[in-house]
Amino acid sequence: MSESENQELVRELDPFGFMVGHSSAIKPLGGEERGPDPRYVFHTPYIAFHPGRVTFTIKFDKLLATFGELRVHINAFVQGSGRDAIFVTSSRLDLADRTAAERGMTISVLAVAGATYAAFGFCSEGTDARAADLTIIAEEIGGADGAIAEQYLLPTQLGTQALDTPFRLVGDEPPLLRDPVSQPMTDDQLAEPEYGQWATALGTDASDRRHSWQLAFVAQTLERYGMLQPGARGLALGRRAAALAPVMAAHKCHAMVATVAAPGSAGIPWHALPCSPIDAVPGPDGLLPGIPLSISDQPASERGFDFLWSLGAAGRLHMTGNTSSFLIEAMMMLRPGGYAVHMFDLATGPGAAPNAIPRSDVERIAVMLISRSFSVAQLNFAPGTALDQPSTPFGLIIRKG
Numbered sequence: 173m174s175e176s177e178n179q180e181l182v183r184e185l186d187p188f189g190f191m192v193g194h195s196s197a198i199k200p201l202g203g204e205e206r207g208p209d210p211r212y213v214f215h216t217p218y219i220a221f222h223p224g225r226v227t228f229t230i231k232f233d234k235l236l237a238t239f240g241e242l243r244v245h246i247n248a249f250v251q252g253s254g255r256d257a258i259f260v261t262s263s264r265l266d267l268a269d270r271t272a273a274e275r276g277m278t279i280s281v282l283a284v285a286g287a288t289y290a291a292f293g294f295c296s297e298g299t300d301a302r303a304a305d306l307t308i309i310a311e312e313i314g315g316a317d318g319a320i321a322e323q324y325l326l327p328t329q330l331g332t333q334a335l336d337t338p339f340r341l342v343g344d345e346p347p348l349l350r351d352p353v354s355q356p357m358t359d360d361q362l363a364e365p366e367y368g369q370w371a372t373a374l375g376t377d378a379s380d381r382r383h384s385w386q387l388a389f390v391a392q393t394l395e396r397y398g399m400l401q402p403g404a405r406g407l408a409l410g411r412r413a414a415a416l417a418p419v420m421a422a423h424k425c426h427a428m429v430a431t432v433a434a435p436g437s438a439g440i441p442w443h444a445l446p447c448s449p450i451d452a453v454p455g456p457d458g459l460l461p462g463i464p465l466s467i468s469d470q471p472a473s474e475r476g477f478d479f480l481w482s483l484g485a486a487g488r489l490h491m492t493g494n495t496s497s498f499l500i501e502a503m504m505m506l507r508p509g510g511y512a513v514h515m516f517d518l519a520t521g522p523g524a525a526p527n528a529i530p531r532s533d534v535e536r537i538a539v540m541l542i543s544r545s546f547s548v549a550q551l552n553f554a555p556g557t558a559l560d561q562p563s564t565p566f567g568l569i570i571r572k573g
Contacts, residue, residue, distance in 0.1 A: 181312040183219070185228075190215035190290060197294070198232070198242075198267075198301045211294040213242060216308055218249050218257075218288035225313040226283045228291050231276035233305040237267035240299020243493065246279055248287045259540075260289070261500070264493035267301045280497065282504075283312075325476040327573070328507040331398045335511070335571035338550035341538060347552045352393045354538070355552040356518055357385045357565045366392050374418055382565050383415075386515040389567040390481045391419045393513045397571075399479040400425060408450055409482035409502060416481070417450045476507040486568070487516035487527035495529065496537055499570070503546060508573035518553075518566035528563040538568075547571040 187201070188194070194207030196214060230244060242265040247257040263279045266272055283289060291308060295301075347355035349364045361367060362381060370388035371378065378384065390413075394400050402424035408414050409430055420427040427450040480502060489498045502512055519528035531553055538548045549569035 183310050185216040185219065185291070185308045185310055187214035187216060187293075187306045187308050189217040190292075196306075197299055198235075198303050198306075201303060201306055209294070210298070211296055213293035213295055214306060214308070215292045216290045218290045219310065220288045221283040221310070221312050223284055224282065226281055226289065227311045227313060228279045228281075229276060229307075229309040229311070230279070230291065230293070231307050232273060232303040233307070235267065235273045235301060235303040237273070237299055237301035240267040240295050240301050241265070241297065242267055242277075242293055242295055242299070242301075244277060244279060244291055244293045246281050246289060246291055248284075248289050250287050257290070261497040262493045263497075264491075267295075267299055279494075280501075282501075325507050326473070328478045328509040330401055330404055330478050331509055331511070333397055334509075335397065335547040335549055335569065341535065341551055343550045343552050344554075345552070347554050349388065349392055350396075352389060352396060352567065352569065353549040353552050354534075354568045355566070356520075356554060357382065357389075358554055361385065370419075373422065374415065376415075386483055386565050386567070387415055389565075390416060390483075390513045390515065393567065393569055394419075394479055394481075394511065397511055399511055404478045405474070405476070406450075407447075407477040407480040407505060409480060410485045412483040413481055413485075414450050415483070420450055477505055477510060478507055479511045479513075480506060481513040481515070483515045484527070485516075486514045487529060490516070490529050490533070491526045495533075496540055499537065499541065500544065503541075503570065503572050506572045510572050512570045512572070514568045514570070516566055516568070517563040519562065520555075520564050521562045524562035529566075534566070534568070541570055545573070547573075 188196070188203065191207060191212065193203035193205045194212060195204060196202035197211060198213050202214070228246060243262060244265070245262045246260045248260050249257045260281050261279060263277050265277050279291070281289065343353065346360060347353060347358060349361040349366045362385065367385065367388050370391045371384050374384070374387050374391070376384040376387060391400075399406075400419070400423040404423070404425045406420060406425050406427040407430055408416065408427060411429060414429045417427070428447040429450050431446045482502070486495050486498060489495045499512075499514065506512060517525065517528040518534065519530045535551065538551055541548050547570065
């Protein structure tokens with residue numbers, strides 16, 4: 173690639189090129205005019221990119237703050253659509269966290285033809301932050317990205333029942349482990365025979381009901397929708413999810429474990445997804461043997477996965493506002509008709525940990541997924557097993573296509 177071509181793929185964006193002259197909530201950045209929105213920090217112009225992955229890198233110079241949270245939305249605009257800008261993904265930065273502020277933010281999206289994209293930053297609760305400068309770089313990764321590789325994924329041959337979009341987004345029937353939807357853990361489910369059967373099969377610690385239920389929920393969901401069949405290809409996102417190895421072995425499924433990207437990273441690396449067999453034994457250094465799996469370079473019969481699952485990854489990424497991006501990019505690794513099961517803590521009261529996701533965010537994520545033509549099992553927010561606790565385990569079920 174020539175130097176000029178490389179420069180076209182890496183562009184520095186004007187942080188204040190959309191709302192020209194307006195002052196920023198982070199002083200003394202921006203212009204001198206007082207804008208209509210006191211929350212405003214920056215807004216780049218809308219730019220067209222080649223189809224594929226685009227990474228926005230946002231860095232402040234000499235940022236100092238004692239309070240304030242910066243939220244950054246990546247929005248898309250389609251000329252002539254008659255619609256306002258469309259929210260694509262978001263991330264968050266604690267401005268008072270010196271280490272995080274120096275590291276900056278990296279947000280990755282999959283651009284499509286015909287749309288333009290912009291980064292919009294704001295502080296919804298205000299801030300006393302000051303900075304010397306702000307730089308925003310947009311880099312087009314291009315090539316055999318997920319948007320390209322996904323075109324060549326063959327439909328899964330598994331599945332006994334399609335997951336249809338429910339008439340109501342949120343149901344109120346008592347949730348059953350036997351017939352799972354997107355639901356929290358409840359005492360009644362712990363008394364169902366299916367829970368005992370999976371706990372026995374997995375050899376889980378009976379005293380840790382939260383962990384045992386999460387594993388049982390994933391296993392029951394995959395079995396309920398016909399995924400646990402010999403030869404099925406599964407992917408565990410994160411090492412904790414590898415606890416389902418006994419179920420994969422018992423059903424003769426081919427399962428791999430992939431490293432989940434750290435919060436704020438550039439997303440799932442399609443060219444070299446770090447994987448290892450689900451039953452791999454760590455080496456003397458405690459590390460697992462890594463296999464750089466390239467989705468786009470695999471033979472057609474082996475490309476993509478019939479199902480995938482995660483334990484806690486969605487919650488960890490919630491702390492930086494990257495849950496939506498994680499879920500969408502994970503879906504692109506599935507074959508059409510495949511299933512994803514994501515386990516996380518649902519915030520049920522005051523004092524919930526930062527990685528517990530509130531109901532309102534779960535509903536928003538479900539609507540976003542449905543708008544992208546994925547099917548989401550009906551949400552159910554029945555009281556969890558311990559109302560005196562600030563959170564309870566929750567399972568989200570998604571089907572591709």
